Amino acid sequence: KAGVTQTPRYLIKTRGQQVTLSCSPISGHRSVSWYQQTPGQGLQFLFEYFSETQRNKGNFPGRFSGRQFSNSRSEMNVSTLELGDSALYLCASSFPSRRRNTGELFFGEGSRLTVL
Amino acid sequence: DAKTTQPTSMDCAEGRAANLPCNHSTISGNEYVYWYRQIHSQGPQYIIHGLKNNETNEMASLIITEDRKSSTLILPHATLRDTAVYYCIVRVQGFKTIFGAGTRLFVKA
Numbered sequence: 001k002a003g004v005t006q007t008p009r010y011l012i013k014t015r016g017q018q019v020t021l022s023c024s025p026i027s028g029h030r031s032v033s034w035y036q037q038t039p040g041q042g043l044q045f046l047f048e049y050f051s052e053t054q055r056n057k058g059n060f061p062g063r064f065s066g067r068q069f070s071n072s073r074s075e076m077n078v079s080t081l082e083l084g085d086s087a088l089y090l091c092a093s094s095f096p097s098r099r100r101n102t103g104e105l106f107f108g109e110g111s112r113l114t115v116l
Numbered sequence: 117d118a119k120t121t122q123p124t125s126m127d128c129a130e131g132r133a134a135n136l137p138c139n140h141s142t143i144s145g146n147e148y149v150y151w152y153r154q155i156h157s158q159g160p161q162y163i164i165h166g167l168k169n170n171e172t173n174e175m176a177s178l179i180i181t182e183d184r185k186s187s188t189l190i191l192p193h194a195t196l197r198d199t200a201v202y203y204c205i206v207r208v209q210g211f212k213t214i215f216g217a218g219t220r221l222f223v224k225a
Contacts, residue, residue: 004159033212042215042218043160045213058212103207109158
């Protein structure tokens with residue numbers, strides 16, 4: 001079974017630009033979560049999508065947005081990039097099911113964004 | 117905010133058991149304890165989770181105290197490849213997973 005796939009793996013942008021990151025979850029997983037990881041702040045929760053709806057949201061400004069498609073693939077977008085947005089952006093998928101009742105997250109390798 | 121407290125770092129000799137503690141004194145009755153680890157520059161990896169009973173899988177054992185206010189992750193025979201940051205998390209099924217700072221485990225030869 002293929003794991004969580006994130007693209008691109010590395011990218012460099014300049015301040016003021018915008019960026020779109022993509023995440024393909026494990027087949028059958030319907031929930032996708034996004035995290036930002038920086039050396040100073042650690043792993044910070046951005047948002048979670050389930051069945052194309054944003055179910056949970058972290059404390060990030062409106063420049064950070066996301067969406068989920070009907071095939072569960074997800075994208076996140078950061079507009080008007082700032083230097084502080086340089087980070088590893090991680091996507092995780094899960095198969096939330098009351099019957100199975102596990103909910104563990106499966107992470108991709110991340111997209112490393114550098115803002116110059 | 118993270119609801120767990122973990123030591124910043126720990127050392128363990130290769131081949132010995134690594135016991136990583138976690139305090140979650142405000143845990144609610146329906147919150148699970150999850151453990152993940154992150155090896156440098158990779159995405160976090162799920163290890164194990166539990167509600168109130170002790171759990172064991174091929175990677176580790178999870179011991180949860182009877183009052184559920186703390187738990188211990190046990191790696192029975194640590195190897196150099198177990199050097200990583202270990203995160204203890206409490207969450208309700210279906211709610212967002214909040215990571216704390218974790219414990220940096222160094223396994224030494």
